[in-house]
Amino acid sequence: MTSDPNAKYTAEDFSNTNRQRRPRWPVYGANLQRHVTHQTNQMNWAEATRRQLLQLPVLDTESKDYYTQYNANDDNERAWVPQSQSNANGSTMPIMEPDSVYTCTEEAYQTDYNEALLRDNDYSDDGSVESPQVLRYIFDANNKTAAKMVILTSYDTLSARTLQKPRHQPGDKDRLIQPSEWKSKWKGVFHTVILDDGHKVCNSLTQIHVAVARLCVKHHWFLTGTPVQNQSLDILGPLNILWPEIRKGAHLTKERIRWLGTLKGTYQDFDLLLEPDVLPTSWKCLIAADPYHVRQLLNRGNRKTINRLYRCMEQLLVLRQSTATSIPTDSNGSHLQLKSLMLPHEITTALLRMTSSEAAEYQFFHQGFIKRDYEEGLEIWLKEKEHQVDPTADLKSFPCITGPMCSMTINAVSTLLSRFHQTFTHTKV
Incomplete structure (x- = not known):
C-alpha cells in the first residue's frame, strides 16, 4: 500500500494479526478484491469503500506537513499549481469511481464527509479542463481544511483535467516538432489515491494509468473484483504507477550504485535475478519492476525467453502486492473483516439441460x-x-x-x- 520504509501499515499488517512482525521490503501497491452479492447492488460496494476510507490515517492528522506549498506571488492561473514536485506534503485524496456508481457513491460519502467532500465535476463540453473555483483552495498551505478534503472524481475527468499534451502549432515552421510529453498540473498535491475498478489502469494504451502516475502519490489503493491479468501486457499499467516509489525504495548506496552500473540496461539483466545466490527478498529484484525492462521483455518474439524471465516479475509482485482480507481500524490492532460488510447471501448452482x-x-x-x-x-x-x-x-x-x-x-x-x-x-x- 505504501513505499515509505517507515510507513505505519505494511503487507504483514494486512495478512497477519501479529502487528510486531514486518516484512523486509514495504508494499508498493495493495489490491483489495471485491466480492459483490448482486450486480445491481452497487451501494453495497460503495458502502464498503466508504468504510475503508474511514480507516486511512491521513484524515485524522492535524499536522501541517500534509499541506501543499504553492507559489503565492503569482496572481494568475498558475498560482494554484503546486510549486513543489514532491508528494511528501500531499493532503487531499481523490476517489476515482466508474461513472455507473458515481452518484450512489457520492451519496454514501456525504454521510460522514458532509463538509469535507468535493465532487470534481466532469469537464465541460467545449474541452476546457480548468479547475473549478471550489477546488482551488486545496492548494493553500495555510488552509487547515485542505488536509482533510476528499476529492471524488471519475477516471475520465481526472485524465482530462490533469493531463496536458503539448502540440505543434499549425503554421509554426520555425519550431521543430517535439515528442509529446504528458504533464500533470496536480503533481504532488495528493497524499493518497483510491481507485475503484482498479483493473482499469492495467490497459497501458489508455490515459488512465498515465494520469494516476503523474500525480506522484505515495499511497495507492487498487480496489478491484478482477485482479487476474488478461494478458502479460496488463502488468505495465500498475508498474508505471508504482515504479518511481519502488526505485526510491532501493536505498542506493555506493556498493549498490556500483552493481547497477554493471547492468546492460535491458531485459537480459533479469538473468542475474535467477542466480541461486539472489534471494526473492533481495533489493536486486527491484529492477524487475522497471517498466522499460518489462516492456522490452514482453515485446520479444521468443516465448521461451518470456516464460523464463517472467518469473522474476511474478516473485516481485507476490512480495509487493497484498490481496487484503481485512483492514486496520485503530491503533490497537483490531481489524474490521471485509466479509462483515457484505450482505448475507447463498450461492446455488443450477444445471441447465436440454429436453x-x-x-x-x-x-x-x-x-x-x-x-x-x-x-x-x-x-x-x-x-x-x-x-x-x-x-x-x-x-x-x-x-x-x-x-x-x-x-x-x-x-x-x-x-x-x-x-x-x-x-x-x-x-x-
Whole structure:
C-alpha cells in the first residue's frame, strides 16, 4: 500500500494479526478484491469503500506537513499549481469511481464527509479542463481544511483535467516538432489515491494509468473484483504507477550504485535475478519492476525467453502486492473483516439441460447446416495449403470456419436460453 520504509501499515499488517512482525521490503501497491452479492447492488460496494476510507490515517492528522506549498506571488492561473514536485506534503485524496456508481457513491460519502467532500465535476463540453473555483483552495498551505478534503472524481475527468499534451502549432515552421510529453498540473498535491475498478489502469494504451502516475502519490489503493491479468501486457499499467516509489525504495548506496552500473540496461539483466545466490527478498529484484525492462521483455518474439524471465516479475509482485482480507481500524490492532460488510447471501448452482425434443432439434440444425459449412470451410483451407510452393510450410491464414463456429455457439446458447427462465423459476434460492 505504501513505499515509505517507515510507513505505519505494511503487507504483514494486512495478512497477519501479529502487528510486531514486518516484512523486509514495504508494499508498493495493495489490491483489495471485491466480492459483490448482486450486480445491481452497487451501494453495497460503495458502502464498503466508504468504510475503508474511514480507516486511512491521513484524515485524522492535524499536522501541517500534509499541506501543499504553492507559489503565492503569482496572481494568475498558475498560482494554484503546486510549486513543489514532491508528494511528501500531499493532503487531499481523490476517489476515482466508474461513472455507473458515481452518484450512489457520492451519496454514501456525504454521510460522514458532509463538509469535507468535493465532487470534481466532469469537464465541460467545449474541452476546457480548468479547475473549478471550489477546488482551488486545496492548494493553500495555510488552509487547515485542505488536509482533510476528499476529492471524488471519475477516471475520465481526472485524465482530462490533469493531463496536458503539448502540440505543434499549425503554421509554426520555425519550431521543430517535439515528442509529446504528458504533464500533470496536480503533481504532488495528493497524499493518497483510491481507485475503484482498479483493473482499469492495467490497459497501458489508455490515459488512465498515465494520469494516476503523474500525480506522484505515495499511497495507492487498487480496489478491484478482477485482479487476474488478461494478458502479460496488463502488468505495465500498475508498474508505471508504482515504479518511481519502488526505485526510491532501493536505498542506493555506493556498493549498490556500483552493481547497477554493471547492468546492460535491458531485459537480459533479469538473468542475474535467477542466480541461486539472489534471494526473492533481495533489493536486486527491484529492477524487475522497471517498466522499460518489462516492456522490452514482453515485446520479444521468443516465448521461451518470456516464460523464463517472467518469473522474476511474478516473485516481485507476490512480495509487493497484498490481496487484503481485512483492514486496520485503530491503533490497537483490531481489524474490521471485509466479509462483515457484505450482505448475507447463498450461492446455488443450477444445471441447465436440454429436453429430448430440444436435443433432437439442436442435432438436426447442427448436422444439417453447421457441420456442413464447417467441413466445407476446412476443405477450402486445405486446398489452399496444397497449392503452396512449400506444402509443408505453415499456412498463415486461418481456416474459413469462423462463421460456422459462431453459428454453432449461437445455436447452443439460444437453445439453452429457451430453458433458462423456466429452470430458475423452479429453482429454490
